[in-house]
Amino acid sequence: MARKDTQNALRRRGISDATIDILLSKYRNLKSIGEAEPADLVALGLSNDEAEHVLKAVGKRKKSSKKAKRSSTAAPAAEKVEFTEIVKTRPPTDMEEKLLTMTEEMNIELSRRVLSELASRIDGFDIPEDRIKLLLKTTHQRFEKHRMDANESAGILAAQSIGEPGTQMTMRTFHYAGVAEINVTLGLPRLIEIVDARRIPSTPMMEIHLLPDVAGDVDIVRKVASKLEKTTLLDIADIETDIVNMKVVVHPDAVKMEQKDITLEQIQEKLNKERRLRGLVKIEDGNIVISSDEPSFRKLQGIVQATRDSVIQGVDGIERAILRKQGPEYVIYTAGSNLRDILTVENVDKVHTTTNSIQEIYDVLGVEAARNSIIHEATRTLEEQGLTVDIRHIMLVADLMTNDGDVKAIGRHGISGRKSSVLARAAFEITATHLLHAALTGETDLLDGVAENIIVGQPVTLGTGAVNLVYTPKRKGANQ
Numbered sequence: 001m002a003r004k005d006t007q008n009a010l011r012r013r014g015i016s017d018a019t020i021d022i023l024l025s026k027y028r029n030l031k032s033i034g035e036a037e038p039a040d041l042v043a044l045g046l047s048n049d050e051a052e053h054v055l056k057a058v059g060k061r062k063k064s065s066k067k068a069k070r071s072s073t074a075a076p077a078a079e080k081v082e083f084t085e086i087v088k089t090r091p092p093t094d095m096e097e098k099l100l101t102m103t104e105e106m107n108i109e110l111s112r113r114v115l116s117e118l119a120s121r122i123d124g125f126d127i128p129e130d131r132i133k134l135l136l137k138t139t140h141q142r143f144e145k146h147r148m149d150a151n152e153s154a155g156i157l158a159a160q161s162i163g164e165p166g167t168q169m170t171m172r173t174f175h176y177a178g179v180a181e182i183n184v185t186l187g188l189p190r191l192i193e194i195v196d197a198r199r200i201p202s203t204p205m206m207e208i209h210l211l212p213d214v215a216g217d218v219d220i221v222r223k224v225a226s227k228l229e230k231t232t233l234l235d236i237a238d239i240e241t242d243i244v245n246m247k248v249v250v251h252p253d254a255v256k257m258e259q260k261d262i263t264l265e266q267i268q269e270k271l272n273k274e275r276r277l278r279g280l281v282k283i284e285d286g287n288i289v290i291s292s293d294e295p296s297f298r299k300l301q302g303i304v305q306a307t308r309d310s311v312i313q314g315v316d317g318i319e320r321a322i323l324r325k326q327g328p329e330y331v332i333y334t335a336g337s338n339l340r341d342i343l344t345v346e347n348v349d350k351v352h353t354t355t356n357s358i359q360e361i362y363d364v365l366g367v368e369a370a371r372n373s374i375i376h377e378a379t380r381t382l383e384e385q386g387l388t389v390d391i392r393h394i395m396l397v398a399d400l401m402t403n404d405g406d407v408k409a410i411g412r413h414g415i416s417g418r419k420s421s422v423l424a425r426a427a428f429e430i431t432a433t434h435l436l437h438a439a440l441t442g443e444t445d446l447l448d449g450v451a452e453n454i455i456v457g458q459p460v461t462l463g464t465g466a467v468n469l470v471y472t473p474k475r476k477g478a479n480q
Contacts, residue, residue: 006030008446013057019050034058095119102133108140151466156450158393162378165387166191183335184356190381194374197401197409199359204337206318209352215329222323224347225332226260229321230314233267233307236260237288241304246295248303250288262313264288270312315341339364362407370407374398421445423452 006029010020022044027033033054041051092100096119103110118139122132148154169188185193185203193201208228214220233239236256240249252264264283271288283289290303317338323330337355342348343364355361356377362370375391375398382389400415401408408414416428422445426434438445447453450460459465 008448010058015054015057019046019054022046023054030058092116093119093123095123099132099136102129102136103140106133106136108136110136110140110143114139114143151462153450153460153462154396158396161389161393162191162382162397165382165385165389168387169382169385186381186384191378194358194378194381195397195401195410197358197407197414201337201357203335204317204355204357206332206334206337206339206342206355207353208321208332208334208342209349210329210332210347211349212329214347215331215349218323218330220347221330221332223261224345225321225323227313228315228318228332228334228342228345230319230336231260231262231312233271233310233312236262236312237267239304239307241300243297243300245291246300247289247291248300248307250290250307252288260313267312271307271310274306274310315345318342359407367402367405367407371398371402374401374407419449421447421449421452423447423455424449427451427455 006024007020009030010023011017015023023033023041026044027036036055038048038051038055041054042048046054096116099115099119103115118135122135127135166188169191170186183203184190184205185201189202208224209215210221210224233250237250237252240251250267252267257263267288268283271290290307315338317336318334320335321332322334324333325331337357337360339353339355339357339360340363342353343350354373358370358373358377361373375394378394378397379389379391382394397410401410408418410416412425412429417425419425422434422438422443426438437443445452447456447458448461450462453460453465
C-alpha cells in the first residue's frame with residue numbers, strides 16, 4: 001500500500017494528521033501498525049490513550065507464523081472444527097478428513113471448498129497415497145496460479161471482462177417452441193436489465209417444476225398449468241346479449257371447461273364477486289344468465305363488459321403457461337411472474353421453481369437468493385451467446401450489487417452514484433450536475449481510485465503506482 005493510501009485509510013478511521021506522521025515514520029501499512037504493541041507506539045511519542053485509540057481504529061492483529069501454525073500439534077483439531085463450520089450442512093466425510101490431514105503434512109493450504117470438491121470426485125476410487133499427494137500438489141499449484149495479486153485492480157478487470165464480450169452480444173428475443181405469446185429477452189438487453197436491477201423485466205417469466213412423484217404425469221401437470229394460467233370467461237364460453245329481455249346469456253363450452261377443470265358453480269361464484277354483477281348471476285338450463293336490474297342500455301353495456309373481462313381462474317400476473325418435457329419430467333414455463341403465490345400452489349416444487357425477476361426473488365427469498373440469481377442469470381445470458389466469462393468476475397459484480405442488504409443497480413442511481421470520488425461520479429453520467437453539487441457542498445476528492453487519477457493525468461495507485469520510490473544520493477567521501 002502506498003504511503004498516500006495508508007494516510008487516507010488512517011484519516012478515515014479518525015486519526016489526526018500529527019499522529020499519522022508519527023506512525024508512518026516507522027510503519028508502512030495498516031497491517032504493520034495493527035501488529036504493533038501499545039508499548040511500541042508509546043515509544044514513538046504517542047500517549048497511552050492515543051496508542052489504544054490507534055490500535056482500536058486499525059484493528060489489533062496477532063503476529064502469527066503460518067508455518068508454525070501448520071506444524072502445531074493442536075492444528076488438526078482446530079482445522080476440523082473450522083471445516084465443519086464452513087460445510088455447515090453436514091460433517092466432513094472420511095475422504096475430506098484424509099485430504100485435510102495430508103495438506104497439513106505437505107505444508108500446503110487449500111480452500112475448504114476445493115478440498116470438498118476434490119474429495120467428492122475421488123471418493124470411492126482406490127488411489128495410492130502418493131498419487132493423491134501429487135493430485136493435491138498439482139491442485140495447489142493451479143489454485144495459487146489463479147489467485148489475484150494484492151494490488152491487482154479487480155474491479156477494472158471484472159468490468160473489462162464483462163464489457164468486452166458484451167459488445168459481441170446480439171439484441172434478440174427468443175420464442176419458446178413456436179408459441180408467440182411466450183418469449184424471453186436475451187443478449188445485451190437482458191444483461192443491461194440485470195446490472196440495472198430493473199424491478200420488472202421486459203419479459204417476466206417463470207420456470208415451474210413440480211414434485212418428483214407427479215412431474216412425469218402429463219395430465220396432472222396440465223391441470224396445474226391450467227390452474228396457474230389466466231382464464232377469462234371468453235376463453236371458455238360464448239357471450240350473447242339479449243337486448244329485448246335486457247340480459248346477458250353465457251353459453252359455456254363443455255370441452256374447454258373440462259380441459260380447464262372449471263364448473264358452472266365456479267363461474268357463478270366468480271361473477272358474483274364482480275362489483276357490477278353482484279346478485280344478478282343465475283344458472284338456467286346449463287347457461288349463465290345475468291339480468292339487468294334496471295331498463296338501461298348503459299347498464300346492460302356495463303354488464304357485458306364486466307362479463308367479458310371476468311377472470312375465472314388463474315394466478316395474478318401469469319398470462320400464459322405452456323408445458324415442455326425435460327428428460328422424464330414436464331416443466332411449466334409461464335409468461336408473467338408471481339413467485340410468492342406460485343410457491344403456495346399444491347404440487348409445486350419450491351426448491352427448483354424460479355423466476356427471471358431478480359427483484360421478486362429478493363422480495364420473497366432474500367438478498368442471498370437475489371445474489372445467486374444475478375450470478376445465474378448473467379452467466380446463462382453470456383453462455384447462450386457462446387461467450388465465456390470467468391464466474392469470479394460476475395460474482396464480484398453480484399457481491400457489489402447486494403453487499404448492503406438490498407439489490408442496487410450499477411448506475412447513477414446505484415453504485416456509480418454513491419462513489420465517494422466527485423470526479424468518478426462526474427465521469428459516469430450528468431457531469432455538470434455532479435461538479436456543481438460538489439462545489440456547492442465543498443466536497444473533497446482524495447484521488448484514491450483509477451478513474452479520477454486518469455482524469456487529472458497522474459499515475460493510478462496500482463502496480464508501479466502503488467509504491468513510492470525513494471532515492472538517497474551518496475555523500476561525497478562516503479565509503480564505496
